[in-house]
Amino acid sequence: MSSDGRADFRPPTLDTVAAAAGVSRATVSRVVNNSAKVSADVRELVDATITRLGYVPNRTARSLAKRRTDSVALVLREADATVLADPYLAAMIIATSRSLVGTGVQLVLVNARDDPEHGTLVDYVRGGHVDGVLLASMHADDPLPRVLVEARVPTVVGGRPERPVPGLAYVDCDNVGGGRLAAEHLVGTGRRRIASIAGPPDMTAAADRLTGYHRGLAHAGLPIGPIAFGDFTRLSGERAMTELLERDPDLDAVFAANDLMAVGALRVLRAAGRRVPEDVAVVGYDDVELASLTEPALTSVHQPVSEQADTMTGLLLRQIGGAAPGDPVLLPVELVHRDSS
Amino acid sequence: MSSDGRADFRPPTLDTVAAAAGVSRATVSRVVNNSAKVSADVRELVDATITRLGYVPNRTARSLAKRRTDSVALVLREADATVLADPYLAAMIIATSRSLVGTGVQLVLVNARDDPEHGTLVDYVRGGHVDGVLLASMHADDPLPRVLVEARVPTVVGGRPERPVPGLAYVDCDNVGGGRLAAEHLVGTGRRRIASIAGPPDMTAAADRLTGYHRGLAHAGLPIGPIAFGDFTRLSGERAMTELLERDPDLDAVFAANDLMAVGALRVLRAAGRRVPEDVAVVGYDDVELASLTEPALTSVHQPVSEQADTMTGLLLRQIGGAAPGDPVLLPVELVHRDSS
DNA sequence: TTCGATGCTGTAAGCGCTTTCATCGATCAC
DNA sequence: GTGATCGATGAAAGCGCTTACAGCATCGAA
8 A cells, every 4th residue: 555655656768678588687777878889780679678678768767877967056145035036037047048958968057045045056056966066146255166167166156256266257248338338329429428337346347338338438538427226126227217317316317237227217217208219318237138128129238148147157167078177268348239229 | 997987886786785684685675664673773774884885776677676666747838938937837837846846756847748749748658757747838629638548648737628638637716706806806807898818729729718707707798809829939929919909999908818918918018108007908817926016916816836836746746646636626716916917 | 921000809807976775783572 | 761753863765867897708918
């Protein structure tokens, strides 16, 4: 009665197949792995037995024997759900998943900030359940990349780490260039009192965009307008925009460090009776799908998410294969002009 | 030279620790697993040795020995990126990830439609790299749930499967109720020529919403208005709305089976010179964040994503623990009234 | 005929961990 | 003092697979 529950069920193993086919385990293994040195008839026999028995190799056992799991972790370093709701991160997850298709490598999603102890993640990773780690959404003070490198875990970071870690590969988008692009665009369309909603200063992406934006203004000989900081959420964008309007009611443009905050700005501007783009031009960043759906549609700096994901997984897999980490990669961005500017 | 690459690096094992501490492997294992029968001083000694050596247990080996991986797969059955861009799915991924935090169970993300052969996924899952499977975004003809149940893989489906599979647990939201809610709301606000943008008929969520919508209209004694089908993408929503306007230029309301399509409808309506909600009321479905960001903000049927994810993982973990699959769960939905209706 | 290739196949030693079972003092009741 | 009991530890047998290495025909060349 209680003995036929699924707990007792055991799928066929290599031994089962070997016994049924009258060959050795090794031979079956060779057939399964398409190893060359098996005669045609034996291979056929074994194949037949495999399908007859419905045998499926046990990946865990294989991993143990080969010391390789064929899976990589994507770890997101964000504390709360609000930030995780950022469509850019979602896009990153999906893109990463897609770029792994066909490689036989599986994606393990790890939300690390949520772990009770900090050590857990490193232990997990070092515990050998994944061959390598993709790191996204990092903050400046994060010790993780260094720890991983020291533990000799193949690692690729999405975005530039705060300070260089020797032997750490990363793939960044040209945030400085993007910020500058935004500034130049606004200047180029005649705006002169440009404000900015910056992202959290502890994230290099945010800092770099701000730097680029400053350079763009400086290059045009314009003074740096008021700046308010947000945390990449829409709500923080609304707060920042409100603050900016108070500080300079006559501003004629605003550059937000991501689209979500730009959307917040759009709302506040509308509520304050400003017309976009007539009175105030708005430029966002990321170019998530949302940007094309707002009213007016948002001009935004496009990030090549898929390309970034592809590059990251490519570097990681090469590293897992034994190659050196390789140099940092910087991907170009471009401005997508829509109705808000 | 070439012999000190990372390929040759081997982290300490149980044996290493045992030898260093002068005890047996078994004892170290007991300490690591907090098994009770270890004397205090030995435990202390072993703990010290562990930290000194920086030992981390190898999860793969443990999995093999315990026949348990402590990870589950979330498989998404969608072919192309467009559909995967649906924020509802993204929310589902994040929510699932979050609901697993603290359980010690890892999430493996599998995008199954992309696999070259259809069999691969089943093999992967049966291959024992995961203890169970969460299935999302399923289509009617999908044989996967039945296959999984037959292979005795603990499985929980998100959404109602097309036809009942004995021994298959699923967690659905009340789509019939939601459709009805939408219809009643529109009727209740005086709309009489109500059209609908339905989702793909091969997904039960879409079909059920349509059913509920029909019932709501029937209950109010209203005729069923024109219906156009989309595939849950915004573009398909635009196409559908265009078609509906042609078929009935005087319609005064439209119910879309998800928010993305509702957004598409909003655009087309605006382009056609209809005011929302004055001329045409619009109701969406899912209540993703986007719904509150459109202009006008979208009335939508709210789906309890987090609750669904929590329930699914709960059921799955129980099932992995040996419990019976349990009865299907139906979660209630509610209408969130905003400006578009 | 003999020897060395050559090509398959089997043997067996791991991979690093868990867990049962046996062992061995120490403790206790009598 | 004796046997029963108990708690802590070790020995060893797996978990299911890979992969040297060895063995054994078979074949061609000398």
